[in-house]
Amino acid sequence: MQADALLTQDELDFIHNMQHAPQLNLADSMSSLLVNGDRRLQQLLTRLVANEQVTLQAQFNNQQITFPLQLVEDEFHALHLQLGSPAIYEDGPKLRPWRLSMDQPSPLIDARNTPSSLWVRDISFKGVLLQIANGALVPNHFDLYFAPPGIQPIALQGVLRRRIGPDLAAYDLARSEADEIERLREYILQAHRRAHPELHTQVSS
Structure with missing residues (x-):
């Protein structure tokens, strides 16, 4: 390694491992959402999430999984939609x-x-x-x-x-x-x- 290098080999290896850690990549992909579409629809969705309880709902077999949507501000003060921990329900005579x-x-x-x-x-x-x-x-x-x-x-x-x-x-x-x-x-x-x-x-x- 060159004497004037900014990072040691150990530091480069650490950064490489962090970038390829499967649990970190999975957490990022599962927790945040990229919303494409008309700008007016994006603004409407942002206003709704900011002022009301908005959820994303999925059906699987006899179960209903509901994710709350949350607005999160990053270090650049940009707002992003993020999934919260889901509520999981069982279908039946009464949803529970x-x-x-x-x-x-x-x-x-x-x-x-x-x-x-x-x-x-x-x-x-x-x-x-x-x-x-x-x-x-x-x-x-x-x-x-x-x-x-x-x-x-x-x-x-x-x-x-x-x-x-x-x-x-x-x-x-x-x-x-x-x-x-x-x-x-x-x-x-x-x-x-x-x-x-x-x-x-x-x-x-």
Whole structure:
């Protein structure tokens, strides 16, 4: 290498690896949208996204996947449309959020990482089905953390919706913070990718 070169070989190799990292390329292609078409239509879409909730919806078998569209400003103050984490629904007599059934029930924990008597059986971005362990009382509400292996705990606030038998109860998660629900959506999306690889392979290709 020449003595007056601006970058060392190690630095050049690092940049080359970053440019060809498949996970980075995939993230960029999945998260942002390039909208072609009439300028007036682009301006209308931009105004709608800025002032209203605009979504992109797809149907797959018996599932409906809805992506929120968001306006993101880059470092040059240009606005771009970006996809948020999707909401996944199951078709049926009534449209309902797709629920992740845990392979093994996962206990909700408190701020000190102490497991509670509430164990997650099924979870969606809207609600959770809990198993009540050891004959404990069923609370009317909870403020605890969902902490399955491999992720930072997600803070959830649940309100009792109904009892299901002696040791199951369904809770609504509407009171949870929006950014925590967004993290839950992302976790559920990863689980949906594992459960339905054929869909996500088609989307990624």
